[in-house]
Amino acid sequence: MIEIRVDEEACNGCGLCVKDCPMGVFELKSSVSSPVHPENCMGCLSCHEICPAQALEHRGVVPCRRMYVSMKVCRMLNRVI
Template sequence: MEIHVDKDACVGCGLCVKDCPMHVYELQDNVSVAVRPNNCMGCLSCHEICPAQALEHRGIYAARRHYIDIKVCEMLRKVV
């Protein structure tokens, strides 16, 4: 999977940073950057919350979208 952030579309709201349970994103110069793309579980919660639709996850298809509860993410962090 590859995460692409459209820097021209990103409005720097930071919703993806706050919403991502795996801390994949950071704001740099008011633009979201996937600084830890290997942490991405593919839940696509960031994609769903982005008001500018600036995030693209290449290699994941709409039929496979799923949301993983934060408690599950915390459990995974302990294992990983």
């Protein structure tokens, strides 16, 4: 089962995840997004990409290979504080 957590401090209630999710997992509740149907999540992580504040966390999602990220960029990403 996929567990979804929303960082409530980071979330600014823009509702983009609600609009974007193909499975209708999220709903806006008093300006904070809430995952009301995590059982329908298929792990595409489109919500991660569309959230301007990176407020979403998924547990139990299989990560895909991302070899299009070059090693130089990958190293830089790991070293940004």
